[in-house]
């Protein structure tokens with residue numbers, strides 16, 4: 750729930766999505782406040798992931814507008830949004846090491862080598878993957894892979910979308926880590 754007196758950082762206004770003739774999402778309107786942790790609950794196939802994909806910029810809505818701090822970002826490409834996504838299957842790059850995976854969104858956003866090194870170091874520390882930096886995803890446990898996905902989503906973003914049906918414990922841990930400090 751949004752805290753009283755705090756401006757909505759993200760506003761979704763009448764968002765809808767059709768895939769051909771199939772209606773996946775209909776007239777979704779909501780506000781997400783700064784620092785707020787929001788869970789979308791709904792039956793399988795109700796459009797949760799579709800909305801997160803729209804929020805992150807990977808799917809274009811059929812109707813409605815999306816605002817970030819009052820700016821219309823509906824047509825802004827994913828790499829120009831401050832949103833990171835932890836995909837249901839993590840979607841780590843299999844040929845990249847832990848640190849290369851985490852650095853990827855920063856490279857796309859053309860951060861300097863110094864900034865990338867510092868930010869990746871911070872993220873690795875925060876998600877408890879020190880000593881695993883050079884490993885490939887296949888050399889990690891499932892939990893470690895989750896943490897790489899979280900660090901990658903989080904390192905360049907203000908909005909962290911987790912498209913996942915994980916345990917309550919994982920969701921809480923994700924929320925705590927995503928909260929601005």
Ligand SMILES: Nc1ncnc2c1ncn2[C@@H]1O[C@H](COP(=O)(O)OP(=O)(O)O)[C@@H](O)[C@H]1O
Nearest residue numbers: 768771773791792793794795796797798799800
């Ligand atoms: N690219 C797509 N093409 C066609 N149908 C899709 C596509 N993506 C999702 N859908 C359909 O839209 C509905 C919502 O999917 P989704 O947002 O993934 O649901 P969930 O709430 O389980 O995350 C589902 O019926 C799904 O089959």
Ligand SMILES: [Mg+2]
Nearest residue numbers: 797798799912
């Ligand atoms: Mg889903």
